[in-house]
Amino acid sequence: MPPLNKPLPSEPFDDELLMNLVEAALAQPPHARRAFLESAAEHDPALLATVWNLIQAEERMAGFLTSPLIPPLLFDDPFSPGQILLDRFRIVREIARGGMGIVYEAFDERLQRRIALKCAQPGFRRRLPPEVRNASTLSHPNICKTYELHTASTPQGEYDFLTMEYLEGESLAQVLRRGPLPEPVARQIALQICDALAEAHRHHIVHGDLKAANILLASHPDGSTRPLITDFGLAPPEEIAPSPFFSIPKGGTPDYMAPELW
Numbered sequence: 495m496p497p498l499n500k501p502l503p504s505e506p507f508d509d510e511l512l513m514n515l516v517e518a519a520l521a522q523p524p525h526a527r528r529a530f531l532e533s534a535a536e537h538d539p540a541l542l543a544t545v546w547n548l549i550q551a552e553e554r555m556a557g558f559l560t561s562p563l564i565p566p567l568l569f570d571d572p573f574s575p576g577q578i579l580l581d582r583f584r585i586v587r588e589i590a591r592g593g594m595g596i597v598y599e600a601f602d603e604r605l606q607r608r609i610a611l612k613c614a615q616p617g618f619r620r621r622l623p624p625e626v627r628n629a630s631t632l633s634h635p636n637i638c639k640t641y642e643l644h645t646a647s648t649p650q651g652e653y654d655f656l657t658m659e660y661l662e663g664e665s666l667a668q669v670l671r672r673g674p675l676p677e678p679v680a681r682q683i684a685l686q687i688c689d690a691l692a693e694a695h696r697h698h699i700v701h702g703d704l705k706a707a708n709i710l711l712a713s714h715p716d717g718s719t720r721p722l723i724t725d726f727g728l729a730p731p732e733e734i735a736p737s738p739f740f741s742i743p744k745g746g747t748p749d750y751m752a753p754e755l756w
Contacts, residue, residue: 515545518749572613572653573598579646583611583657590665599660608660609641613653631697636690638710638724661722663713667706683711683721690723701726705750 515534522530527549535542573596577585583600589610590597600611639659646653666683669675675683687709694701701708701723708725 511541512545512548515541516548519545519549572596572648572650573611578603579611579655580644583609583644585611600657602657610658610660611655612658613655632694632699634690634693636686636720636722637693638722640726658724661710661712663711663719665707666709666711666721669711670706683709686721687723694723694726699726703750 515531518534519527519530528546531542531545531549535545571588573579573585575585575587579585579600582604583602586599586601586608588596589599595612595614598611598613600609601607602609638661641657641659643654643656646655674680691701691704703725704723708723710722710724711719712722713719
């Protein structure tokens, strides 16, 4: 373990990366936290030392970092069924909710079609523009179509949201909670997801947060399912590539992030 008084790096680490590591470490039993961090950040001693200092401070102050003095903004229900946004999008119902946003079923009155509408949680608005930019450049049967980014004014303030292809089905994470998939089904899903990722990589787009919760299994009338990758909000812009001289912003779900991202 690096010494705790190690100087801070000349370039500060991304706040979200630090907090992801802190939260993931605190989720471990106290006796396992050091080993977890050593494994997660073994190639970056400065990051390891910085996170360990935060962990020790968190333990001493009994939850100060993860329970801030000022509560986060409430984000219970930014939109409600029947509400019409921008004189065009009619909210039907909420269909999913996660740490970064809420997804609604909606109806586009102008184009007369069902859509999915994704609204960002406070603090994650910056992720919607890259999600639109990245996903809209890709055309593949296993990548969810993303249409456009919008901003709506409500009594609670302005909310950014993006419109997407509406698909009936469950996430792969929801399906796996009921038990493992038969091997032939799992193989077919994996092959289609790999094909979609290859298409993204051909366009120099790396997803950045690929996990079971971001894979939707769309249901078809004939009983078949089609896996689709969603949520390209953490993909870095094409013009930014890893370099020994600078780093790109990091983020994602710790349990699913590649080792080289730490």
